[in-house]
Amino acid sequence: MIGNLIGVLFDGVAYGSLLFVISIGLSVTMGLMNFVNLAHGAFAMLGGYACVMLMTRAGVPFLATLPVAFLVPAVAGIVLERTLYQRLYKATHLDQVMFSIGLVFMSVATATYFFGPSQQPVRLPDFLRGQVRVLGLDVGAYRLFLIAVVIVITTVLTLLLVKTRFGAQVRASVDNAVAAAGLGIDVNRVFGVTFALGSGLAGLGGGLGIDVLGLDPTFPLKYMVYFLLVVAIGGAGTIKGGLVAAMILGICDVAGKYYVPQIGSFIIYFLMVALMIVFPAGLYGRRA
Amino acid sequence: MQYRFVSSRRRVLRNMLAVAATVALSTPALAADPLKIGLILPLTGPFASTGKQIEAACRLYMAKNGDTVAGRKVELIVKDDTGLAPETTKRIAQEMVVQDKVTVLAGFGLTPLALAAAPVATEAKVPMVVMAAATAMIPTRSPYIVRTGFTLPQVTAPIAEWALKNKIKRVVTMVTDYGPGADAEKTFVNTFKAGGGEIVESIKTPLRNPDYAPFLQRAKDAKPDALFVFVPSGEGLAVMKQFDDRGLKQAGIRLIGTGDITDDDLLESMGAPSVGVITSFHYSAAHDSPENKAYVDAFTKANNGMRPNFHSVGGYDGMHLIYEAVKKAGPNATGEQLVEAMKGQKWVSPRGPMSIDPATRQAVQNVYLREVKMVNGKPWNVEFETFKDVKDPG
Numbered sequence: 315m316i317g318n319l320i321g322v323l324f325d326g327v328a329y330g331s332l333l334f335v336i337s338i339g340l341s342v343t344m345g346l347m348n349f350v351n352l353a354h355g356a357f358a359m360l361g362g363y364a365c366v367m368l369m370t371r372a373g374v375p376f377l378a379t380l381p382v383a384f385l386v387p388a389v390a391g392i393v394l395e396r397t398l399y400q401r402l403y404k405a406t407h408l409d410q411v412m413f414s415i416g417l418v419f420m421s422v423a424t425a426t427y428f429f430g431p432s433q434q435p436v437r438l439p440d441f442l443r444g445q446v447r448v449l450g451l452d453v454g455a456y457r458l459f460l461i462a463v464v465i466v467i468t469t470v471l472t473l474l475l476v477k478t479r480f481g482a483q484v485r486a487s488v489d490n491a492v493a494a495a496g497l498g499i500d501v502n503r504v505f506g507v508t509f510a511l512g513s514g515l516a517g518l519g520g521g522l523g524i525d526v527l528g529l530d531p532t533f534p535l536k537y538m539v540y541f542l543l544v545v546a547i548g549g550a551g552t553i554k555g556g557l558v559a560a561m562i563l564g565i566c567d568v569a570g571k572y573y574v575p576q577i578g579s580f581i582i583y584f585l586m587v588a589l590m591i592v593f594p595a596g597l598y599g600r601r602a
Numbered sequence: 603m604q605y606r607f608v609s610s611r612r613r614v615l616r617n618m619l620a621v622a623a624t625v626a627l628s629t630p631a632l633a634a635d636p637l638k639i640g641l642i643l644p645l646t647g648p649f650a651s652t653g654k655q656i657e658a659a660c661r662l663y664m665a666k667n668g669d670t671v672a673g674r675k676v677e678l679i680v681k682d683d684t685g686l687a688p689e690t691t692k693r694i695a696q697e698m699v700v701q702d703k704v705t706v707l708a709g710f711g712l713t714p715l716a717l718a719a720a721p722v723a724t725e726a727k728v729p730m731v732v733m734a735a736a737t738a739m740i741p742t743r744s745p746y747i748v749r750t751g752f753t754l755p756q757v758t759a760p761i762a763e764w765a766l767k768n769k770i771k772r773v774v775t776m777v778t779d780y781g782p783g784a785d786a787e788k789t790f791v792n793t794f795k796a797g798g799g800e801i802v803e804s805i806k807t808p809l810r811n812p813d814y815a816p817f818l819q820r821a822k823d824a825k826p827d828a829l830f831v832f833v834p835s836g837e838g839l840a841v842m843k844q845f846d847d848r849g850l851k852q853a854g855i856r857l858i859g860t861g862d863i864t865d866d867d868l869l870e871s872m873g874a875p876s877v878g879v880i881t882s883f884h885y886s887a888a889h890d891s892p893e894n895k896a897y898v899d900a901f902t903k904a905n906n907g908m909r910p911n912f913h914s915v916g917g918y919d920g921m922h923l924i925y926e927a928v929k930k931a932g933p934n935a936t937g938e939q940l941v942e943a944m945k946g947q948k949w950v951s952p953r954g955p956m957s958i959d960p961a962t963r964q965a966v967q968n969v970y971l972r973e974v975k976m977v978n979g980k981p982w983n984v985e986f987e988t989f990k991d992v993k994d995p996g
Contacts, residue, residue, distance in 0.1 A: 318823055325815060423646075431650030433839050435871040445849045454847055526813065528840055532648055571816035579808045 320451055322569050328457035330564025331464035332526055336519030336537075337544035338471070338556045339512020345551015346488050346508055349399065350407050352414040354516055354541055355534030356421035357387040361517020362529040363425065366434040376438055383521030384514040391513025395506050403505075418534045425531035436524040456525055463522065467515070471553055484508055488551050543582065547589050549596025558597055562589075636677040637705050637933075639924060640698035642719065644685025644711040651836045651867050652711045652734050653682065656917030658905045660708075663921035666900065671925045672933040679704065685711050688718035695719040699726040706731060706924050706940065709917075712834070713737040713781040720744040727937040729944065731924060733916035734835075737781035738996040741963045746937060748944045748963045750923055751916035752884045753994040754785035754832070757860050760969050760989050761830070761882035762793035765858060770827040772800045773858075776817055777832040779806040786832035786860060789995070802826050807833075814844045821855075822848055828856040831863050835913060838863045839871055846875035856880070861983065864974055866911040869981050876974045876981050884967050884992075885912040885953040886983035897952035910952075919951045919965075923958065955991075964994040 340354040361383035368374040368382055394417075402410050442459050445452045475481035486494040487504045495501045520529070527537065540563065548559030563582055570581030589597070641660060643653030657680055669676045679702055683691040691710070698704045699722060707723055708731040710716035716735040720743040723730035730747045732740055738753040765773065775790055777783035783806065791801050802824045805817050818841070821829050829850065833841055845857055857863070861883025864876055887898050887909050897918070901910040923944055928935065931943035945960035956967040969992045972983040 321819065322816070325819065329813065426646055426650070431646060431648075431654070432836065432868070433871075435839070444847060452849065456847065525843070526815070530648065531646070567813075568816045571813075572820050575805050575807075575817055575820060 318572075321453070322572050323565060324451075324453050325457060326565030326568040327561060328454070328460045328564070329526065329568055330561040331460050332519060332523050333540055333544055333564055334464055334557050334560035335467060335522065336516050337541045337560060338553060339509075339515045340541055341545045341548060341550055341552065341556040342484075343509055343512050344545055345549075346484065347403055347505055349403060350410045350414065351399070352411060352538060352542075353417035353421065353534065354512075355538050356418055357391055357513040358516040358520030358523070358537075359421060359425060359529065359531075359533040360387045360390060360520065361514075362520035362524050362533065363429060363434070364517065365521035365524065366436060366529060367429075369437060370435070376436065376442075380518060380521050384518040387517030387520075388510045388514030392506055392510040395509040399509065400502075400505075418538070421534055422531045425533075429531070431531060434524065434529040436529070438525060460522060460526075467518075468553070468557060475553065480504075480507070540582075543586055545596075547586060547593075547596055549593075549598040552598045555596055555598030635674070637671065637674040637928065638677045638679055638698075638702055639921075640695070640702060640704035640707045641678055641680045641709045642683050642691055642694050642698070642707065642715075643680065643709040644715075645680075645682035647685040649685035649711050649834065649836055651911075652913045653685070653709075654908075655867060655911050655914040656709060656711075656733050656920075658901065658908070659910065659914035659917035660921050662897075662901055662904055663918050663925075665904070667921075667925060671928045674928070674933045676925075683711075683715060685715070688714045691715040692718040692722060695722040699728055704728065705937075708920050708924070709733055710735045711913075713740065716740050716747075717743055720747060723747065729924075729927075729937050729940045731920045731944075733920040734913045735782075736785075738785055738964075738994050746941055748923065748941060748958060749965050750920040750958075752912070752965060752967065753996070754782045754860065755789040755996055756964075756967075756992055756994045757883050757969050758786050758789040758832075759793045759882075759995065760971060760987075760992075761858055761860065761880065762790045762799075763797065764880065764882065764971055764987075765794060765828060765830075766797035766799055770799070770856065770858075772802050772826045773828050773830050774803045774805065774821040774824050774826040775801060775830045776805040776807060776821060778809055778834055778837070780809050782834070783832050790830050809834075814841050815848065818844050818848050818850065822850050822853055825853070826855060828858050831857065831859040833862060835862050835865050835911065836868070838865050839868045842872045842875055842879075851875075851878075861886070861912060861972065864972075864981075864983055866909045866983065869974070869983070870909065872981065874976075874981075877976060879974045880971065881974075881983065882969055882971050882989075883912060883983070884965075884969050885915045886970065886972050886985055887911070888972075888977070888982040888984055889953060889970070890985070891950075891952070891954065893950055894952040912953075915951060915953050919949075919953075919956065922949060922951070923947055954988075957991075959993060962994065966991055966993050968992065 336358045364386040365379040365383040368379040442456045446455045483499045483504050487501050491501050544559045548555030566585050567582050643656055645653040681694045683694055706729045710732045711734050713735045716732050723746040724744040732749045734751050736754050738755050741747040775787050777787045807817050857879045859881050861881045864879055864881050866887040926947055927940045927943040931939040948957040954968040959966050969989045970985040971987040972985045974981050975984045
């Protein structure tokens with residue numbers, strides 16, 4: 315029984331880690347620019363396809379494709395931010411939602427056109443397959459790897475935001491964009507770079523997630539709710555909030571499906587309602 | 603003045619149109635008119651592979667057998683219903699009947715979609731050939747429905763019998779929570795229990811479910827001899843991957859199921875982990891017959907190496923049935939006459955001999971037990987036992 319519990323916790327943390335990597339960009343851009351970007355999952359999908367195409371068409375090993383899974387959506391993110399998103403920062407939320415959901419449908423159709431409608435296979439290196447024994451417990455090697463990656467990413471992100479000049483600019487812009495601009499911070503540039511970073515992380519998550527979440531053209535729609543849940547529960551604009559929310563969601567989703575499979579996939583929605591009643595601004599949100 | 607002139611001209615036009623419409627409606631279809639077949643399939647979305655397979659098979663049938671039958675040119679109208687929205691399927695079916703004036707409706711990827719279109723077929727008296735959707739009760743919803751695919755109860759019972767004979771005593775079932783899943787679970791549980799087997803647990807997974815891992819972990823911890831799985835075509839890959847990753851095989855749990863899990867379309871992507879999986883089904887691309895060999899060769903060649911799966915033969919045989927019915931009932935037959943002509947048809951399909959049960963309008967066909975084996979470096983569903991002329995037990 316205890317063994318089960320630890321196994322479920324482990325799987326939940328791994329699942330949460332993945333949600334965190336994909337959603338953190340959305341959380342930061344939402345907090346920073348107050349922009350409701352429903353198309354965030356499309357960047358994750360782009361990363362996933364970059365990963366799969368390199369593997370299947372060019373024979374690049376899985377781990378070597380991950381930097382590309384980061385770079386391609388990051389570049390796409392900065393291009394779209396400069397050309398399209400920027401125009402809508404001051405628009406109403408309804409406009410932003412219409413625009414970004416439109417992008418989602420376009421991305422779904424584009425992916426179907428180029429890559430076909432079916433699930434994409436991913437070939438993991440042997441040492442990431444199957445199960446390994448850690449402290450007398452069988453755990454999925456790949457899920458262990460996921461957790462490790464997230465620990466690294468969280469550390470780097472936190473250092474980036476807390477220790478660097480760029481981080482200080484981001485924090486200043488999140489707190490008060492007008493005042494930050496008045497102090498000589500190029501808020502536009504900060505927005506652009508942050509958007510690219512967020513899109514890149516989503517892409518990395520998309521690549522890492524193929525084995526767990528799968529990858530097909532409906533990816534951005536299928537998981538949109540999960541990404542939005544992370545931001546809604548965690549509170550926009552915080553790394554800590556996103557991390558805690560992703561872990562809660564991951565663990566509750568897995569535990570729900572394991573212990574009460576009859577209503578398993580419903581549990582996270584119930585949880586969301588409960589948490590939103592208690593914390594209307596998210597666990598760590600500042601805006602009410 | 604000008605205004606009144608325009609409005610009276612409009613009225614004349616409207617009257618002329620009305621007359622034209624009455625004439626068009628009252629004239630019986632002329633032999634020279636094309637025979638339109640309205641094919642409604644999921645061509646995008648999670649079940650798009652089903653639609654692609656069926657469309658490819660229908661086009662292949664027309665390429666092989668010509669696009670005229672009994673003197674009428676056959677025209678295929680293909681529309682995408684995205685697989686998840688029954689109301690869309692219904693709307694497309696209505697459009698096809700009213701605007702395109704199709705002679706036959708065909709396709710239908712999933713049960714809810716077929717059920718949504720059934721009233722349209724009944725009202726318009728248009729035959730509706732269900733090529734994929736596999737819940738048993740579908741033909742009871744309209745006297746115009748004829749099935750060329752299969753039903754879940756039809757293909758599930760043999761694997762339960764195999765399990766009983768092969769020292770499998772305790773089984774966990776895992777099915778997708780919708781019509782065909784319920785059918786598969788019910789048939790398996792009933793057959794297996796009647797033979798003295800024990801069902802440890804029955805798990806249902808949601809239709810739109812990303813992650814099978816927790817369900818499979820639960821199945822593993824129940825320590826059964828085998829896990830019986832039904833998932834819709836296209837989902838098998840995810841299940842197989844998690845089954846392998848979770849080490850269920852190493853824990854001594856066998857994977858058994860209906861052939862959806864080892865879908866020929868995806869079997870190559872599944873690779874080595876699929877070897878040894880036992881399933882029962884009505885079609886394997888590895889079926890050993892000259893008809894099937896010719897079919898697989900032609901299909902693969904015409905579709906960029908894609909392997910035909912069980913849905914494709916549903917489409918191929920559906921086209922065959924429509925062609926034969928038109929030949930038998932004549933080029934100007936009504937919908938009722940076409941359905942009558944479809945009842946009792948008998949032919950040799952790539953899947954083996956099959957016929958349409960005149961009483962239930964279900965497909966009667968052989969069901970085969972198959973094991974996934976590597977043949978020339980690729981996994982195939984190799985058949986090893988045949989249950990002849992299986993009817994839908996319902």
